[in-house]
Amino acid sequence: MKTLARYLLPALALAALASLPTTAATLYVATTGDDMTADGTLGLPYLTIQAAYDDALDNDTIRVMPGTYIECIFASVITQRSINLEAEDWFVNQDNTTTIIDGTAQCFFPFSVVNIGGFNSRVEGFTITGGGAGGIFTIGTVTITNNMITGNTSTAGAGIYANPATCYYGDTLTQIIDNTVVNNSVAVQAGEELSGRGGGIFVRAQSEPFISGSLGCVGGAPTVIIDNNTVTDNTATLDGGGIYAFTNTTTDLATAVTVTGNLISGNTAGLGATDGAGGGIFVTTFGYYGENFTVSNNNVAGNFGTEGAGISARIDSLDSADHNVAVNDNNITGNSAEADGGGLDLFLYAQDLMAVANVDIEAIGNTVSGNDAAGSNAGGGGVLATFQSIRSNAPSMRLAIGDNRIIGNTANVIGGGASLFASAEADDESLPVADGIVRPATATIDFIGNLVAGNTATQPGFVGAGGGLFNFFVAFGEATATIRQDFNTISDNVADTVTSGGVEIELLTGFDNAGGPEEGLAVLEMNNNIIDGNTGFGVGGPAPGGAMGSTANIDNSGFTYNNVFGSGNANYEGWFNDRTNLQGNISLDSLLDPITQVPMACSPTIDAADPAIGVGSEPAPNGALANLGHTGTTANAATSLADPNGDNIVDGIDVLQVSVSFGSSLGGVRFIPTADQDGNDTIDGTDLAFVAAQFGDTCPN
Structure with missing residues (x-):
């Protein structure tokens, strides 16, 4: 597994250096460039992205022209440099397939194709492929957006591995937005914690405390947003075929992870003799303090797993834990579990x-x-x-x-x-x-x-x-x-x-x-x-x-x-x-509509709920009683028969009851409670309109 230790020795010295104010520049990279003569202009571009990065200063932008770059990018990690890495063709033509960073036979464990960190870095518009230890590794505050991340392998997080590293960066924001993460895979590696998880995306969101006397360890809490990505056909030997995310708090600073608006399809968790949960999405808490997950408005379809083939959401809590997981408003369809929990x-x-x-x-x-x-x-x-x-x-x-x-x-x-x-x-x-x-x-x-x-x-x-x-x-x-x-x-x-x-x-x-x-x-x-x-x-x-x-x-x-x-x-x-x-x-007989399964007119389930329960948001006329079933107390509930005299026929007698009490209010001598069809404590034109609209309707006694 990728851990902070893989970067500590070369990076701690860099972390101790203070950055001087600079004017941000744009450095260009092209397949026609020359690292020996480059000055970063369009006329004299770099040949490799790595060379441009080595010369870049804090907040510089590296603009890469179309072409295939066979290399690994060892970018800012536990340093104070923030770099924007951008593909020119994305900004000109909205095309992220023409600028390719290929790590085949170049990137070896533990390094991904793109390794980037800092206080505000960005990777946008590339195809990233061929990683033997993942496509992108992020640390600190980083935005990954509008990329195609495909054909990478690793032991965890084959597409994207996000480690906010709050000990060194303090409060961080990781944003993974509008990417296509497809056909990546992870396998178990003996002796590696959490290996075999996160075929497409892996998030390790830990809040960490300030450590007195520790070089650069300021402490902080991470926020991670995974939004509007397409995550398809990724595989994990264990959990989280599409996305795997876990939180682990060791301080009272709260961690927050949001997974929203994504298409998660065709991913697999659990291969061969191994069991895997969360074919599409796997999220879990694991710590002592505040940890929050929101998984909402995702389309999770056609994923496979041993259990929780669509979404697997878990809380593992101890002591005084404050853990909240919300899985709301998702479309979870056509997923298949080898064992249990086909959808959720x-x-x-x-x-x-x-x-x-x-x-x-x-x-x-x-x-x-x-x-x-x-x-x-x-x-x-x-x-x-x-x-x-x-x-x-x-x-x-x-x-x-x-x-x-x-x-x-x-x-x-x-x-x-x-x-x-x-x-x-x-x-x-x-x-x-x-x-x-x-x-x-x-x-x-x-x-x-x-x-x-x-x-x-x-x-x-x-x-x-x-x-x-x-x-x-x-x-x-x-x-x-x-x-x-x-x-x-x-x-x-x-x-x-x-x-x-x-x-x-x-x-x-x-x-x-x-x-x-x-x-x-x-x-x-x-x-x-x-x-x-x-x-x-x-x-x-x-x-x-x-x-x-x-x-x-x-x-x-x-x-x-x-x-x-x-x-x-x-x-x-x-x-x-x-x-x-x-x-x-x-x-x-509930008289359910065969399509919607909502009670139809005259259903005996209308107004049949416990009288001690209010009508909630049920539309008028509602008989001042809630309906049974899943629409009871909601705005989707079937309306009651507008029948003030309760004989199951809306006729002239009902019109007469509304008429003689018209204009009266609750407590008045002429007020008839059943004539108050909208329940506003006044007999008015609305009540008369309800009766008139249903005039002649009947229900069997």
Whole structure:
């Protein structure tokens, strides 16, 4: 792996030198130049980029004319020189294919084709290829933009390897923008930490402290932006076929990495007998302080991996960690996992967290469709989410999955749409070295506002379960594992008929391994959901206690205001008990639109949510009650029938009710609450317009 050590001996002396103010110049390089006679002008250009760099001063620009330059660029590394390296043809013709830096047989480990650093350096407009230790290595504050980076190999970061090196540069900004990173590959090298990762791009984002008495170590925090790149057909023996990024804070200065607006396709993580996660993107935290990832608005398609074939996002937290990972508004489609997590793999690991710790991983607003998980272990054709809490009960721990469209995914065995694993252990059984410490533990997964439709968990030779959702709880000792599922639509999913096509529930609870009296508890909360048209059972699973010696300690009393209907077998499996007409639960045809899966007019799921919950952003008329399902409380919710007298017919009587109360306000003698169709506490023209627009409409009683 590329480390600071590879540059320290020649560079520390340079770092100690103070730069004198200079006037920035432009030095030209051309294939017709001569390094011996060059003065850097267009008339007397350099022949090699390296020679121009050697003569360049701080803030100079090196402008390279079209042609192929077979060399390596050993540019500013842990120095105070910032250099702009630019391809002329990019600025003239927007063409980054005519100016080529080829490191074939020139660049040997540990040096990439272009090695550049400084406080504000830039590489723009080149094709960079032939690197045996990567295409570009950056250190400090550097911008890499508008380049074609292809055909490079390395042990990590074959296309681009970014190491902000904040110890020496202080706060840094690394920008990787508008590049094409294609057909690069990394392989494992024995003895090298983190080798085999980051086929296209590798980011090592570490905030580092000021070290008193250390030459040049000022300390600082990195910011990394990876934006609007095309990252395709790259391979990694281990993790991060397209992009691999990790954060590691050793000081209270926060690290931030943003991966946004990229096309990530056809990348592979895990080759041969090795397992690899994050075929498209792999991000993970690993430190004690503030670490932040934003992965948003990317198109992640057709990638391959052992698990998390599209995106694998993880938090590895200890002590007082403040870690936040947001995977939002991405299009994750057509990815294939050899094992688990076809589209999206989320993993939150919390061990011995202090009460002040804050760890949060969320996946909001993504479209997860047409992905596949071929394994027989954890499944999750669309989404695999795991929260493993060991002796951690910090109040600010969260794994949240919300407002996603999880459609048409496939798993061989379990969780065609999503597999959710909540694991809380108060003892230390799972630790490599048992230390005898026992503390309370909690793990909670929130799954809210999602559409889970048309997913499949079935494969010949296996018993597929949880076509829509597969929920698994583990709780040992003084521990509680909770899964909350609210306002979801789980429809038209397929599993084997003897299992649950809608929602499968399985658990493993028990006493702590030290023989203590505390028993683990699994808590299932399901409220305001639509579970409709699934094969097998709508809600169910094997009777708790039958599998793996579980004590079957589950609280599923929080099952309220759901509509479970149209299941291929029965709506509820025997042990769960039929909840129809109990605690607001119903069993009626949801009348879902076959395309959008949104309730159509007269659906019994309209205005059927828990009355204690407000309507949120539902458009008027909304009956002052929220709808069930993934559009409930949102601006996309179906409107209610404008029927003030509640007889399911919009007619003259309704017009009369609005008319006689017209102009009145809440608290007035003439005010009729049901006539206030827009809920603004005044009977006015808007209310009359709602009734008039639906005049003559009816719904069956």
